[in-house]
Amino acid sequence: MTLPRRTHPRPLDTKSGRVDLTHGGGGRAMAQLVDELFVAAFDNEQLDQRNDQAAFDVAAGRMVMTTDGYVIHPLFFPGGDIGSLAVHGTVNDVAMAGARPLYLSAGFIIEEGFPLADLKRIVESMAQASREAGVPVVTGDTKVVERGKGDGVFITTAGIGVVPAGVEISGDRARPGDAILVSGTMGDHGVAVMSRREGLEFDTAILSDSAALHSLVAAMVAERPGIRVLRDPTRGGLASTLNEIAAQSGVGMLLRETDIPVAPEVKGACELLGLDPLYVANEGKLICICPPEDAGTLLAAMRAHPLGRDAALIGHCREDTHHFVQMETSVGGTRVVDWLAGEQLPRIC
Amino acid sequence: MKYIDEFRDGEVARTIARAIAAEADPARSYHLMEFCGGHTHAISRYGLEDLLPANVRMVHGPGCPVCVLPVGRIDAAIWLARQPGVTLCTYGDMLRVPGSERLSLLKAKAEGNDIRMVYSTMDALALAQKHPDRQVVFFAIGFETTTPPTAVAIKQAQALGLSNFSVFCNHVLTPSAITQILDSPEVRELGTVKLDAFIGPAHVSTVIGSRPYEYFAEEYARPVVIAGFEPLDVMQAILMLVRQVNDGRHEVENEFARAVTRDGNEKAKELVAEIFELRKSFEWRGLGLVPYSALRIKEPYAGWDAERRWEVPQASVPDNKACDCGAILRGVKKPTDCKLFGTVCTPENPMGSCMVSAEGACAAHWTYGRFRNAG
Numbered sequence: 001m002t003l004p005r006r007t008h009p010r011p012l013d014t015k016s017g018r019v020d021l022t023h024g025g026g027g028r029a030m031a032q033l034v035d036e037l038f039v040a041a042f043d044n045e046q047l048d049q050r051n052d053q054a055a056f057d058v059a060a061g062r063m064v065m066t067t068d069g070y071v072i073h074p075l076f077f078p079g080g081d082i083g084s085l086a087v088h089g090t091v092n093d094v095a096m097a098g099a100r101p102l103y104l105s106a107g108f109i110i111e112e113g114f115p116l117a118d119l120k121r122i123v124e125s126m127a128q129a130s131r132e133a134g135v136p137v138v139t140g141d142t143k144v145v146e147r148g149k150g151d152g153v154f155i156t157t158a159g160i161g162v163v164p165a166g167v168e169i170s171g172d173r174a175r176p177g178d179a180i181l182v183s184g185t186m187g188d189h190g191v192a193v194m195s196r197r198e199g200l201e202f203d204t205a206i207l208s209d210s211a212a213l214h215s216l217v218a219a220m221v222a223e224r225p226g227i228r229v230l231r232d233p234t235r236g237g238l239a240s241t242l243n244e245i246a247a248q249s250g251v252g253m254l255l256r257e258t259d260i261p262v263a264p265e266v267k268g269a270c271e272l273l274g275l276d277p278l279y280v281a282n283e284g285k286l287i288c289i290c291p292p293e294d295a296g297t298l299l300a301a302m303r304a305h306p307l308g309r310d311a312a313l314i315g316h317c318r319e320d321t322h323h324f325v326q327m328e329t330s331v332g333g334t335r336v337v338d339w340l341a342g343e344q345l346p347r348i349c
Numbered sequence: 350m351k352y353i354d355e356f357r358d359g360e361v362a363r364t365i366a367r368a369i370a371a372e373a374d375p376a377r378s379y380h381l382m383e384f385c386g387g388h389t390h391a392i393s394r395y396g397l398e399d400l401l402p403a404n405v406r407m408v409h410g411p412g413c414p415v416c417v418l419p420v421g422r423i424d425a426a427i428w429l430a431r432q433p434g435v436t437l438c439t440y441g442d443m444l445r446v447p448g449s450e451r452l453s454l455l456k457a458k459a460e461g462n463d464i465r466m467v468y469s470t471m472d473a474l475a476l477a478q479k480h481p482d483r484q485v486v487f488f489a490i491g492f493e494t495t496t497p498p499t500a501v502a503i504k505q506a507q508a509l510g511l512s513n514f515s516v517f518c519n520h521v522l523t524p525s526a527i528t529q530i531l532d533s534p535e536v537r538e539l540g541t542v543k544l545d546a547f548i549g550p551a552h553v554s555t556v557i558g559s560r561p562y563e564y565f566a567e568e569y570a571r572p573v574v575i576a577g578f579e580p581l582d583v584m585q586a587i588l589m590l591v592r593q594v595n596d597g598r599h600e601v602e603n604e605f606a607r608a609v610t611r612d613g614n615e616k617a618k619e620l621v622a623e624i625f626e627l628r629k630s631f632e633w634r635g636l637g638l639v640p641y642s643a644l645r646i647k648e649p650y651a652g653w654d655a656e657r658r659w660e661v662p663q664a665s666v667p668d669n670k671a672c673d674c675g676a677i678l679r680g681v682k683k684p685t686d687c688k689l690f691g692t693v694c695t696p697e698n699p700m701g702s703c704m705v706s707a708e709g710a711c712a713a714h715w716t717y718g719r720f721r722n723a724g
Contacts, residue, residue: 258359267350322723330354331362331580333396335717341696 008032017116024110024144037120038106038140041127046103046138054138056103059162066093067158073347075122075152078192079207080283082155083126088212088283089234089349090159091133095214096230096286098169098221099161104130106157107141111150122153133212135159161214166225173228174249178317179295181288183216183302184209184310186238187266189349190280194273202272206265211284216307220288223301229289234349236340237279241287242325243339252320255327255337259314279340281349289317356579357395365584366400373591378404380543381590382680384527385550386413386708387578393713395580398721405587408542409710411526411635411678412550414491415442416702416709419632420666422519423448426488427457428662429517429655436463436480437517438473439488440495442706447699449666454488470502477506477514486655488517494552496520496644497617500624503646503653517655518646521631523553524561525642529633531569535681542681546590548583549575551605558613562601570599577605624650632665634702635678674701677710684711685722691715 012032022029039047046054070086080088087104094101106126110119130137137157192208195201213232220227229249233241238260246253262270262277270277284307290298295313302308315327325337373379383389389409392398398407411417423446430437437454444455444466458464463483467473470487477485489499499516506514527547535542549562554575562573572593576586586604593600603609624647631643646654655661668675672694673687684690684703694700696712703709707716 264350267353271350271353322720324720324723326720329395329580330357330359331395331397331400331584332359332366333399333580334720335394335396336720338716341712341716 008036012036012116014116014120019110019112019114019116019119019144021112021144021146024142030142034142037123038142041123042130042137043127044136044138046136047140054103054105056138059102061165062163063160064094064097064099064163065158065160066090067156068093070155070157070349071151071347072193072349073151074193074196075118077196077208078204080210081122081125082153083122083124084129085210085283085349086155086157087126087129087133087135088210090157091135091212091214092232092286094159094161095217096169096232097161097163098167098217098227098230099163100218101133101135101159101161101214104135104137104157104159105139106137106155107143109143109145109150109154111152112144112147114152119153129212133214135212164221164225167221169227169230171229171231171245171248174245174251174289174317175228176251176317176319177292178228178289179292179313180242180253180255180315180317181290181295181299181302181311181313182238182261183213183286183288183308185261185263185266186233186282186285187262187270187277187280189283190237191266191269195269202269204265204269206263206269209282209284211307213284213286213307216286216302216305219301219305220298224290224294224298226294227288227290227298230286232286233282235281237277237281238287239276239278239325239337240340242337245287245289246323246325249317250323251317252323253315253317253325255315255325257327257330259312261310261312278337283349292316353579356577356581358581361581362400362584365581365588369405369584369588369591370402372588372595373402373405374595375404378406378543379591379594380406380408380545381548381587382408382410382544382546383548383583384410384412384523385548385553386416386706387551388548388576388583389413389710389713390708391578391580391583393717396717397580397583398718400584401587405591408544408680409677410680411530411633412492412523413703413706413708413710414495415446415706416674416678417521417526417633417635418446418490418519418702419634420448420668421632421662421664423453424664424666425661426517427452427454429486429488429659430454430457430462430464432484432659434482434484436465436476436483436485437488438465438467438476438485440490441466443488443490445699445705446702470498474502474505474511474514477511478509481513483513485514486517487514488519490519492521492523492550492553493556496621496625497556500620503624503650504620506653507650512652515653515655515658516646517661518625518644520625520644521633522642522644523550523557524565525639526633526636528565529636529639529642530679531565531571533679535679542679544571544680545594546572546574548586548590549573549601551576551578551582551608554605554609554613556614556617559601559603559609559611566599566601572599572602574602575605575609577608634668635675669700672701674703674711677703684714687711691719
């Protein structure tokens with residue numbers, strides 16, 4: 001049952017208004033913000049109920065759940081914003097189990113004084129991303145903190161999904177001999193965000209790759225349910241994510257530098273900034289580790305999907321008691337591809 | 350990518366590697382010091398040692414700007430950052446270099462001091478303009494490459510009449526460091542360190558030119574090849590050095606002719622000479638006190654000299670006793686000779702400066718090459 005929309009004597013001033021402490025105070029001002037911004041934008045049955053929780057029937061089988069906080073700076077960047085990112089990132093974390101994402105929650109921590117126009121833009125972008133992904137935001141929360149105690153807006157989303165029968169994807173399942181695939185070019189998101197950072201601004205045609213990957217995953221799993229590992233190389237980039245998997249699975253890896261796709265603009269920006277694209281964050285790419293005999297079929301399935309057009313086989317897992325991720329470099333030498341040390345750039349997602 | 354991929358081409362690298370293997374005399378060894386951290390990084394990053402015969406060995410030099418600053422100067426920078434009203438700006442790598450008592454600028458920042466990472470001196474200058482109530486101090490480090498931008502910042506501060514901007518000057522000079530290494534007892538008398546030839550700096554030489562190396566190529570009878578930072582530059586320079594050693598020549602040759610001339614960048618050199626003068630001596634990590642090896646700000650620009658504005662502590666502070674950074678910077682030891690390497694000293698938790706920057710010998714070996722010693 002959907003409740004009739006509550007009406008408020010004066011609509012929220014989303015042109016020049018600002019968030020103040022009453023918007024998080026639990027009174028009418030908060031109810032109005034929730035109604036006119038969040039419920040209106042996310043527009044779904046569960047949220048319309050205005051309960052403190054969303055109710056839904058549980059599917060049979062194995063479910064997965066994940067949560068992620070988004071503190072990216074700047075809030076708006078080429079190719080996305082904190083709102084769309086908060087949907088894509090969490091949908092992807094669910095999808096990396098091979099699962100079909102079902103529902104999201106969203107918690108907003110907003111700084112006093114934040115322009116309502118910006119908040120509206122973020123919420124609408126988030127709603128659009130959720131509609132496009134087909135994964136509704138069914139429950140949420142809003143808090144307001146005093147000026148200076150936050151940085152505009154922080155968003156936390158949680159997601160749940162259901163894993164198809166027969167699929168068992170986990171970071172500890174890579175085996176020596178397995179093929180390592182990536183779904184496209186590395187480092188786009190990080191470079192797009194950096195290009196808008198204060199003190200660093202540079203012009204680039206690079207857009208963030210922020211995207212929901214569950215339909216790509218569904219296409220891959222349908223083709224080869226025996227995929228061993230899926231993971232999205234976000235913070236720390238490809239290098240750190242592969243090291244995580246190598247440690248979890250107890251294997252070594254050998255990559256070929258010339259096979260790793262990197263867009264020329266990203267390569268150029270990284271040269272300029274002294275960064276290594278292998279350590280730069282992605283928000284719309286995945287790593288897939290699979291038995292070697294499945295690699296060809298999976299690559300074809302990935303390349304047939306719009307989000308996997310530049311998919312590539314970049315190396316193999318192998319026995320190594322040190323769990324080193326190594327790489328044959330472009331000139332034919334060998335090096336370790338280590339974990340990211342320190343922080344290349346904070347608050348990238 | 351154009352102008353990058355050409356210098357990282359695997360086919361060309363293998364061709365040069367074959368030439369090195371064919372021309373290196375199996376009856377002798379070749380110990381080549383790459384002075385610059387940029388070369389150290391390229392050698393490790395591209396695994397170039399895999400392409401060299403066993404008797405051609407690279408010895409890492411002291412040319413990593415953050416590596417050579419002694420503990421006392423780091424402590425002084427932390428002291429400056431703790432002065433009321435001060436905003437301290439510096440380049441990224443500097444933040445993690447350990448000072449006394451395991452403190453670093455990064456830790457001092459976490460204490461609440463206003464310490465910022467900047468990409469250029471212009472960012473520091475802009476901060477000073479934006480915050481007239483703060484004293485913005487630029488912690489200037491580096492060899493001849495980073496000195497001209499510091500000079501420009503001081504000139505601009507003067508033109509703008511910016512009284513809340515100053516420079517804590519730690520600029521050092523390449524030729525005096527090379528001379529110091531060649532004069533060191535290990536190289537000169539004991540012969541414990543073999544140094545047959547040098548790969549000369551890339552970016553530094555774009556400023557100072559190739560002429561300054563002519564003196565010690567002649568005086569110390571050591572060949573020098575100035576090389577770019579790309580892997581093929583380094584490979585080509587190694588081949589050129591092997592040929593010089595074989596021929597008994599000791600000349601300055603320029604592999605990096607696309608950027609380096611004999612006289613360098615006259616305008617940059619003039620600017621540096623206008624703002625800076627030689628210090629009588631300066632302490633280097635690993636090399637100790639080196640005469641006429643660093644720059645200070647000249648009297649007419651004293652208003653922008655942090656060392657004149659504050660009573661900056663000038664104490665010399667010894668390195669951690671177990672840390673071998675000093676010997677590693679002189680080429681006397683390899684990173685793996687140090688007891689701390691990879692045990693308590695890692696890039697996440699550096700005990701010595703060589704483990705901080707990607708150009709440091711220890712960090713480069715740990716990050717890219719440690720599989721070679723993994724057994």
